[in-house]
Amino acid sequence: MSDDAEIIADRLAQDLRSGQFTAGSWLKQVDLQARYGVGRAPVRKALETLAGRRLIRYEKNRGYSVHPTDDDDTKQVLAIRVAIETGFSEALCLGASAEQITELQRLAEQFSQIVQSGPFDQLYETNLAFHRTLLRCSGNEPMVNLVDDLRLRTSPAPASQWLNRARIERSAAEHIKMVDALRVKDSAELAKLIRRHILQ
Amino acid sequence: MSDDAEIIADRLAQDLRSGQFTAGSWLKQVDLQARYGVGRAPVRKALETLAGRRLIRYEKNRGYSVHPTDDDDTKQVLAIRVAIETGFSEALCLGASAEQITELQRLAEQFSQIVQSGPFDQLYETNLAFHRTLLRCSGNEPMVNLVDDLRLRTSPAPASQWLNRARIERSAAEHIKMVDALRVKDSAELAKLIRRHILQ
């Protein structure tokens, strides 16, 4: 048996990301074990994992709950992301190999194509792949994982963000610009682009 | 009963920080429940909490283990801290109230005093209080908590770091300089000081 708890943690994180749970609601253990068809121990373990990563809240004797959307934590977590990702822009420029740049170019173009004609449910994944690949150029894997966690904390309901066509088209254009900045190793420009991209 | 698991998680984190466990070793659940005098459920929950925060490692069917010291993750996590803390230097200068600055001055002086004559086991705590207070000037509580976690990830055996007298004296001097930079709102200088302070 391949560790139910880890699987449940992943599925739960994914469901949280895609807004399957109403913000601020309680994640009751009995509901979750019914939803995912497992016992209570795996559910508890998964909940505790996500609480440790601060993807969900925990209150003693009350349980685990989804972050409220109106929480101003969102803005603050975005500010953290800006600090980290712009702080690493120099490392990104220095560390990016030719292969990584071409891969980024490919992902940026793929994103643009999906914007025009592709399945919208792949937008998020492609966008995620782009940013993961970009950050991985720094060679700092813990940072990549940390930003992944932060991303999950900021977008409890990302669906609404991907409906504005004008916005995602601008995102696509910014991706291209980022790759250009990375190619010519203009870390200041890259930092500026990243900041705008996150805070938009 | 006030949630054993949370207490155990705190104690375990503290013991990890103070180097009570040999790096890379396995944190066996039976040992821990004997050590802390609790059942297995609280131990498991505490372990999972810390694993979620990546303070310890987890391997399926093998358990939880202390991070190895030689791990180059240490350097990378330090790099993350530099990005975050320097990235917030402007926010620190903007957000610092007069009360916070005087409190920081007090903590910096207290640290200097302990260096000269005080109990060494308070050095770490005072240093921690100084940096927490400093970061809290940004008004970004999630960032303060995040850096707390990162700090626990970087110093698996901090004891050795606090034995070098010359070094902690320099730390004390740097604290004073940081408060000065904060007072005159020289964020560039503050950022430079923070970088040096972390990477020293």
Add this chain to the structure above:
DNA sequence: AAGTTTATAATTGGTACCAATTTTGTATCC
């Protein structure tokens, strides 16, 4: 009728035990 108290239900936290996996020690084979 509104507020408070009390009783009931729902929910989480913990304990004890069993199953599955990994580790360790031992015997066997070459």
Add this chain to the structure above:
DNA sequence: GGATACAAAATTGGTACCAATTATAAACTT
């Protein structure tokens, strides 16, 4: 003697049940 196969012990993962706490509903008081 060293490598391999196998058995025993140790360890983690999961299930079922009970205790403690919180939430909900009903009864009571004024």
